[in-house]
Amino acid sequence: MEPVNGASKVKVIERLRSAGLRPTRQRVALADLLFREGDRHVTAEQLHEEAVRAHVPVSLATVYNTLNQFTRAGLLREVAIDGAKTYFDTNTSNHYHFFMEETGDLVDIESDALKVVGLPETPNGTRISRIDVIVRLSDQ
Structure with a gap:
């Protein structure tokens, strides 16, 4: 797994904790991928591909679960298109x-x-x- 740099990791952990989420290794890695570049829209499949490229060992199911947890915690906004495609907005x-x-x-x-x-x-x-x-x- 590609390490999240120290300052970034502390910020990510604080952000997860303030949202009431336990900062597991996979949540920290996915949150870093999601939030490091500012506001963006991403599908679960896109985030999974980014995780694979970054050598983050995570399944697509875990990515979906994490995105839904982040949404319920208020870290993301879900945007559904035709009920067939869902984007997650930072x-x-x-x-x-x-x-x-x-x-x-x-x-x-x-x-x-x-x-x-x-x-x-x-x-x-x-x-x-x-x-x-x-x-x-x-x-x-």
Whole structure:
């Protein structure tokens, strides 16, 4: 397994602990891969490929489980496309996305560029927790 450098490892461990997660070796290695380059969108398969290239011994099932644990802990945001493809977003703020149909890329939309208006009343005892907007783009 390729080692996470000292300063990075301490940050990753602190981030996992503050989210209520035990910093296992695999979680630390996957979190380092996920968060070292800033905000990004990744599928489980993409992260698994990165882990294999970095010599992190982890199964695809473990990657899925870890991504779902990170999402429940608030470290990631899940973005589902057509129910068939799921991306995990390291930017957990409220924001929207462009989906590039030809390449499968997901790109953030600047939050000020889109306004959602005319939301319906929610049923008693509920509130809107977030709004997902995905604008699909295709080549001309």
